[in-house]
Amino acid sequence: MSDASDANQAPAKNTEAHPLDALTGGAFSAPTSGERAARVREWLAGNPAAEQIQEVFKELSVRDKGAARALRERLDELKRAKGQEAIAAEWAEKAQAMLAAPKLNIADAMAWQRDAAKAGAPLSREPLAGLKTQLAERLRTIEDLQHRVQVQREAAVLLSQRIDVLSTKPWRDAATALDTLRNDVAHWQQQAEGLIGDPSWASVEARFPPLLEGSKAQLLVVWDAFQAALALTTAAAEDSNAALPPVPVWADEITVARGGTPLSQQSAQPEAAVAAAPAPRAPRAVDPAQREKAEAAVGEALAKLEKETAEGHGKASAGAAAALRAVLKEHGRHVSDAVEAQVHTALTAAGELEGWSRWRADQLREELVNKAESLIKRPEGQALGGRKMQESLRQLREEWKKTDQTGPANHALWKRFDHACNEAHKVVEAWLDKVKADAAEHRGARLALIEELKAWGAAQAGTSDLKGLQRGLHQFADRWRDAGHLSEKAFAEIMPQWKQAFAAAATPLENAQKESMDRRQALIEEAGVLSAAPQLRIDAVRALQQRWQAEAQAVPLDRRQEQKLWDAFRKPLDEAFQRKGAEREKSQGAVSDHDRAVLQASDALRAANDSGDAQRIRQAMAELDAAIRGQKAAVAAAASAASAPGETAAAPAPAEGEAAATGEAAAEGGETPAAPTPKAPPKPVVAVRRADDRPGGVRAEPAAAGRGGKFGSRDGGRDGGRPGGRGDDRGARPGRFGDAPREERGPRLGDAAFRAQRDALENAQAALRKLAAQAHGEALTQLLTAWEQRDPAQLPNAQAFGGRVTPAVRGAWAQALGNSTPKAAPSEALLRLEMAAEVPTPAEQLSERRMLQLQLLTRRNDPAPVQTWGEDAAKVLAGPSDANSARRLQNALKALLRS
Known part of the structure; x- marks a missing residue:
């Protein structure tokens, strides 16, 4: 008994705690899922090691997936952080390599931040944040150098213009401005040397060093020539035997000071007069024709420069300014002071145009930056979708590229613009991820639909419900059409599988349709044979149409194809019925006497309507009514019978055509026609309206008192109280709506006569x-x-x-x-x-x-x-x-x- 009792006892409950329960603060021993999740979160708040989290997750996820969700999220976060550290190290190495290089590529440095953000690098944390700042400072220094190169180039142009202008002035003015020019040229050279000696000079774009060198060479050539010419002029002024300077204005001035004739006027004077002329001290004189020619040449070049400057064409204005300088060197000594001042103003404006282009480019960049920042500052209800955001960003970047082509770069604005575009591109990335997920889902749904179609097609292999089969195929086609978007490549890969499965499922229907088309072609041939027969058999046509209808209901076809076959089937039958109708109309082409009388009365009524006489109109209406009832035909028949003595009187004009034909046949046979058959009494009225309130109608008499109707509201009983009931004398009412007999009508009218009398009566x-x-x-x-x-x-x-x-x-x-x-x-x-x-x-x-x-x-x-x-x-x-x-x-x- 003791052994049995021990065997029947329940096994002792295992109260041993989990090895990780103490580590997690009782997460494994907690009685409910909520308590386990709370203890897991408390344990995670202490930032345990990743190995411990992985071990706890492995054990707890088997028991409670809900409580292990926080562990999985922490593991995913650690994984992402680990991946970001690796990405940060990679991009930090790239940034350090660019900073350590003696020559920094501006495009690579500007693209580093964008590419790092796209790769998911944490740019807001060290060391990437510091490296980003260093690259920005380095780029700012390089851009400043490039800007200073352009300023130096402009300064060299302006100095050259000043020297050119002094070469057209008196040489004493040039001598006075010599010291100032010497200081300016020396200062320019010092600044240029400072640019070349800058540590970041090697990183500027390749087009800037040649610009600086070319400006320096051109300025020094002009400066050296100016100094040499001024020295020769000074020596010639002091020594009358010294050679004249190469500057025409100064040479003429020295020649006049020596008492001679200027070179520009020597060709217009005879040699004797030149030799005997005294040495006047008058100011320089210019031939009016020569001045007009010079001002015309200078004015043409000046107008072109002013036009290009006004339109803001930087490159074209530079070329026009160079052309004007060349013309001025050739004709500058012959133009007036007003034209010369206008030329210098235009050259100064052309020199400032490039600076204006830079300012205008910065304005356009500011607008693009504001547009890019507005994309990420939109309210939630007005936020752009992924596709529109992608198109907007692409358009903004294209406009930025076009702006860069019109002016020098601006790194500060580019930094703001690129940051805004990268922030807005997050929406595009989320949309692209969603598109990829939806595409994968749509592909899976389409593959599942193909498998379903294959299974359904195999199940419908021997079915006789062809309409149901067609309806099912249409439903599958609609589901395929609504299965979601796929890329062109994925759709091209999956479409052949769908076509193959659909063709296999539609094979029974297609076979049945081919057989049905053969049968329908046979019916069309039978229709042609029936229509070609001399006598059209209506019963055969009706049977043939019934066979066509049964075939159409059994096997469905495409709507257009079915309509085409039906048109081919009905065409010969319609032609046959048309021929029959034409023959009938031909046989009935002769208008009857009754119709002719009605048409004549209708014409008389129309004439009376035109006269406007009411009495005549009423008389014509009465005559038309008599003609319609056949009274005129009866009168005419009686008159003809009275006018033919010895002949047997024909029967009165009948109301129907058959009676007339019988009377004529009897008259031709010489037999006396029998008296007309008396008209059958009208049928008794089965039902009549309770109260006929129409004009001319007979109002129902109050029924005799009796038992109530179904709801107690009707007078009389079911049979005895209702007119026409079982208690009524059904033969007592010959008329339909009362005791009045039915109005006699004349013979049936033809279509033309009926329409003519109807129109005439309405007009009357x-x-x-x-x-x-x-x-x-x-x-x-x-x-x-x-x-x-x-x-x-x-x-x-x-x-x-x-x-x-x-x-x-x-x-x-x-x-x-x-x-x-x-x-x-x-x-x-x-x-x-x-x-x-x-x-x-x-x-x-x-x-x-x-x-x-x-x-x-x-x-x-x-x-x-x-x-x-x-x-x-x-x-x-x-x-x-x-x-x-x-x-x-x-x-x-x-x-x-x-x-």
């Missing part, structure tokens, strides 16, 4: 309405005239007013007009007329009309105004006539006579 009714309106208007005008003149003789007769005015009413109006001493008519009469006619009352009478309406509500036994309007009109006519009352009476009677 419209003409009668128009004539009636005109007659009422004239009658009212005569009535108002008779009222104004108090002359009953001018009152029209009762027929002129229409059926609404009886002779008694007309007599009352005449009696009222005959009263020679009219009394003031009560205003109530006019108000009652306006109420009867339902026309508006003048504003000043509205309160009286409302009061009268309230009074009429209390007079229950008095007649309504619509019943006494004739008497009310007589009361108005008995009173005096005035414009207001006449207008109100006319409006009221116009509405009453028209209704």
